[in-house]
Amino acid sequence: MRNWYNDPFFALSVASSACPQPLGPRMSKAEADDDAHYRVERGTTCWLAHKCTKPNSYLYDADIANAVRAAFSGDASLAGTSIWITVQRRFVYAEGCAPAAFDRAALERRLAAIADVEQVFVRLAADPRAPLPYKTLTTAPAASSTPVH
Structure with a gap:
């Protein structure tokens, strides 16, 4: 499992070591290969629809981060x-x-107000021992038997 496409992923705050880190953009090599076509398609749709000035919506991500x-x-x-x-x-x-x-809601509004952000998803748990509203490394689907290099 790794961040094959180098999508921005970082801790905004870390107050508790009991809170499981999200899976974030990490995926298996097989998942990355499977996702490649869709990333190209989804990335260029914004430009083709004249909703972006950059040719791929992923090109905004580093500046947004x-x-x-x-x-x-x-x-x-x-x-x-x-x-x-x-x-x-x-x-x-x-x-x-x-x-x-x-x-x-305030966090969502503040994130949505950042330039070029299209959509915000806030998935926060009040109790890190309860079922989480996001995937973690331990809840991610089992990686394929394909070795990761």
């Missing part, structure tokens, strides 16, 4: 949270753990 880091750097609202960010095709995924009182 940098803007997320800058927008939340030292942000006190993240106290007590463990949140990882994945950016793929102008979509931002915020996954991890946050207290029940954490304002998930």
